[in-house]
Amino acid sequence: MKKTLFDKIWDQHVVDERQDGSSLIYIDRHLVHEVTSPQAFEGLRTSNRRLRRPDLTLAVADHNVPTENRINGIKDDIARIQVETLEKNVKEFEVPYIPLMDSRQGIVHVIGPEQGFTLPGCTLVCGDSHTSTHGAFGALAFGIGTSEVEHVFATQTLIQKKPKTMLINVTGDLSLGVTAKDIALGIIKKLGTSGGTGYVLEYAGNAISNLSIEGRMTLCNMSIEAGARAGLVAPDAKTYDYIKNRPMSPKGEIYDKALADWKLLPTDKGAVFDKVINIDGSLLDPHLTWGTSPEDVLSINDVIPNPEDIDKESLKNAMQDSLDYMGLKPGQSFSDIKIDKVFIGSCTNSRIEDLREAAVIAKGRKVADGVHAMVVPGSGLIKMQAEKEGIADILIEAGFDWREPGCSMCLGMNPDQLKPKERCASTSNRNFRGRQGRDGRTHLVSPGMAAAAAIYGHFVDVRKFN
Amino acid sequence: MKSFNKLTGIIASMPQVNIDTDAIIPKQFLKTIERTGLGKHLFHEKRYDQNNILNNSFVLNKKPWNKAKMIVAGDNFGCGSSREHAPWALLDFGISCIISTSFADIFYNNCFKNGVLPVILKEEIVDEISDLAEQGIEISIDLEEQQLIAQNKLYKFDIDPYRKHCLLNGLDDIGITLENKVTIDAYEEKLESKGWHKPENF
Numbered sequence: 147m148k149k150t151l152f153d154k155i156w157d158q159h160v161v162d163e164r165q166d167g168s169s170l171i172y173i174d175r176h177l178v179h180e181v182t183s184p185q186a187f188e189g190l191r192t193s194n195r196r197l198r199r200p201d202l203t204l205a206v207a208d209h210n211v212p213t214e215n216r217i218n219g220i221k222d223d224i225a226r227i228q229v230e231t232l233e234k235n236v237k238e239f240e241v242p243y244i245p246l247m248d249s250r251q252g253i254v255h256v257i258g259p260e261q262g263f264t265l266p267g268c269t270l271v272c273g274d275s276h277t278s279t280h281g282a283f284g285a286l287a288f289g290i291g292t293s294e295v296e297h298v299f300a301t302q303t304l305i306q307k308k309p310k311t312m313l314i315n316v317t318g319d320l321s322l323g324v325t326a327k328d329i330a331l332g333i334i335k336k337l338g339t340s341g342g343t344g345y346v347l348e349y350a351g352n353a354i355s356n357l358s359i360e361g362r363m364t365l366c367n368m369s370i371e372a373g374a375r376a377g378l379v380a381p382d383a384k385t386y387d388y389i390k391n392r393p394m395s396p397k398g399e400i401y402d403k404a405l406a407d408w409k410l411l412p413t414d415k416g417a418v419f420d421k422v423i424n425i426d427g428s429l430l431d432p433h434l435t436w437g438t439s440p441e442d443v444l445s446i447n448d449v450i451p452n453p454e455d456i457d458k459e460s461l462k463n464a465m466q467d468s469l470d471y472m473g474l475k476p477g478q479s480f481s482d483i484k485i486d487k488v489f490i491g492s493c494t495n496s497r498i499e500d501l502r503e504a505a506v507i508a509k510g511r512k513v514a515d516g517v518h519a520m521v522v523p524g525s526g527l528i529k530m531q532a533e534k535e536g537i538a539d540i541l542i543e544a545g546f547d548w549r550e551p552g553c554s555m556c557l558g559m560n561p562d563q564l565k566p567k568e569r570c571a572s573t574s575n576r577n578f579r580g581r582q583g584r585d586g587r588t589h590l591v592s593p594g595m596a597a598a599a600a601i602y603g604h605f606v607d608v609r610k611f612n
Numbered sequence: 613m614k615s616f617n618k619l620t621g622i623i624a625s626m627p628q629v630n631i632d633t634d635a636i637i638p639k640q641f642l643k644t645i646e647r648t649g650l651g652k653h654l655f656h657e658k659r660y661d662q663n664n665i666l667n668n669s670f671v672l673n674k675k676p677w678n679k680a681k682m683i684v685a686g687d688n689f690g691c692g693s694s695r696e697h698a699p700w701a702l703l704d705f706g707i708s709c710i711i712s713t714s715f716a717d718i719f720y721n722n723c724f725k726n727g728v729l730p731v732i733l734k735e736e737i738v739d740e741i742s743d744l745a746e747q748g749i750e751i752s753i754d755l756e757e758q759q760l761i762a763q764n765k766l767y768k769f770d771i772d773p774y775r776k777h778c779l780l781n782g783l784d785d786i787g788i789t790l791e792n793k794v795t796i797d798a799y800e801e802k803l804e805s806k807g808w809h810k811p812e813n814f
Contacts (some may be wrong), residue, residue: 164771170792172787172800184660185646185647195790201811224644227645275694301789343688393814394812395811397812414729559643576692583663585662
């Protein structure tokens with residue numbers, strides 16, 4: 147039978163099939179961070195259970211960590227206790243851990259691939275919905291809750307119902323200035339935030355194979371914003387090149403053996419998906435959100451929508467509510483919308499390629515008066531590389547605030563937050579109400595669009611800079 | 613885990629679509645290392661104004677819904693972040709059943725791990741229940757019978773049999789899986805032969 151990439155990974159990981167149709171699935175890799183793990187470790191302790199495979203687990207603190215003056219430690223007592231709890235737990239259960247002051251520290255979804263922990267054909271989970279990121283390598287990767295974290299700790303397995311498959315075929319060449327982020331937002335525009343619920347997405351087509359590994363991570367990262375727990379891209383030569391010689395990836399003969407296995411993973415010709423969606427990438431413009439859900443998304447040349455154009459009363463009211471929250475008026479152009487903050491970072495867009503994209507725009511220019519623009523690299527290693535490449539200097543020279551790695555203002559668990567009514571051009575993944583700070587106004591954009599907005603003080607089409 | 617069998621109580625209507633887990637329990641409360649005590653922060657930004665004063669127009673702050681045991685909500689309830697703090701906060705407030713047309717996957721899973729019953733019903737039924745909820749009436753849910761009774765009207769709902777069994781009996785998933793230890797051991801032995809399964813030391 148012809149199989150999809152997903153089918154192959156799934157079939158290889160079924161430990162046991164249960165009478166009710168669910169399966170016990172083996173988990174090859176488990177990433178752990180400070181926010182969703184303490185109760186799971188505590189659960190092990192109270193039931194007197196051991197952590198079955200610490201050697202398949204990797205922990206790092208990222209959500210709560212300060213992005214400046216880190217040397218002084220974490221000021222917020224509750225946040226500090228959470229990080230200290232992680233440190234205590236990894237010691238007790240012998241889990242490999244990257245400490246806060248280590249240059250390899252960073253966002254869990256950045257360091258997994260960077261360290262070679264993420265591999266094609268693996269199942270990978272983490273107590274974080276953006277675990278879908280790792281699907282860029284052809285790994286079946288999805289977010290889980292804390293009870294499931296504990297389940298993986300104790301059993302290295304999860305009970306799962308087999309999801310359906312959806313092929314998202316993106317063809318055509320992207321125009322210059324249009325990025326993986328715009329593909330992701332374009333897909334969410336088409337699917338809505340629940341269109342992918344119950345599915346694993348596979349992204350394919352020449353626009354996807356032309357993406358860098360970083361771009362594929364951006365795309366897979368936002369699968370969850372379309373409702374899908376996982377997104378996948380078939381591994382290819384770019385994937386294998388990226389993985390080779392990473393600290394935790396296979397070496398020598400073992401690498402060759404792994405490579406032979408990985409090459410069997412891509413979807414067979416003629417394999418059937420439950421649903422297929424086609425998108426012409428050459429027609430995509432830079433995208434950005436206007437409202438309070440990732441599906442509230444438009445092209446830069448569109449105008450703010452009018453609730454009066456909507457028939458259904460409840461949806462009309464919801465749109466008006468979002469516009470009120472965002473402080474926007476129907477018919478407004480994006481170029482008329484002034485911004486206060488810029489955030490370049492998060493597990494969506496904080497990798498070296500993203501920072502390069504921002505630096506191209508920022509080079510020789512200045513951040514507009516009154517705008518605070520922050521760049522938070524995804525890991526210490528990316529920060530170092532950006533400093534070596536001169537990217538950091540370009541950004542600092544342009545007036546960007548160059549920070550230390552972490553999740554930062556993507557969710558504002560640390561001090562990096564929006565004040566009420568502040569408007570932010572953000573490269574993160576969620577524009578929910580209050581996400582970046584109470585009553586803060588988030589517009590999701592690509593790194594290039596964020597940098598361009600920083601320079602102009604309002605949204606502009608990044609293609610102006612081409 | 614707490615078992616779930618029957619429940620009768622007030623139901624709060626929150627007809628908005630896409631109610632996300634950030635709204636259910638905002639980030640500043642995720643710093644806890646406990647599962648309990650989150651009820652007072654449930655829907656924090658809707659329940660309290662910036663000065664922490666109760667917002668009297670929000671449904672869960674109004675009588676009788678301040679004692680609600682259930683919520684009826686719009687599409688895609690629980691979307692966004694995987695935080696299990698969302699069902700913990702609901703449960704701690706006293707809500708152990710959510711009715712909607714659809715749920716986000718991770719939230720839906722998380723409910724079952726905590727004795728919270730998510731019920732999926734058709735839009736017209738959800739709308740009917742929502743109208744009744746706004747009148748402040750009590751409704752009853754019987755998981756064993758897979759039915760919901762509101763003002764003498766009976767609605768049937770579907771649920772996965774394994775999840776139903778676990779909820780009814782308050783069963784711990786991990787305990788059940790560990791009964792399968794031999795199968796997991798055998799799978800792992802097979803894995804070793806792949807050669808590249810374990811990460812290199814870093």
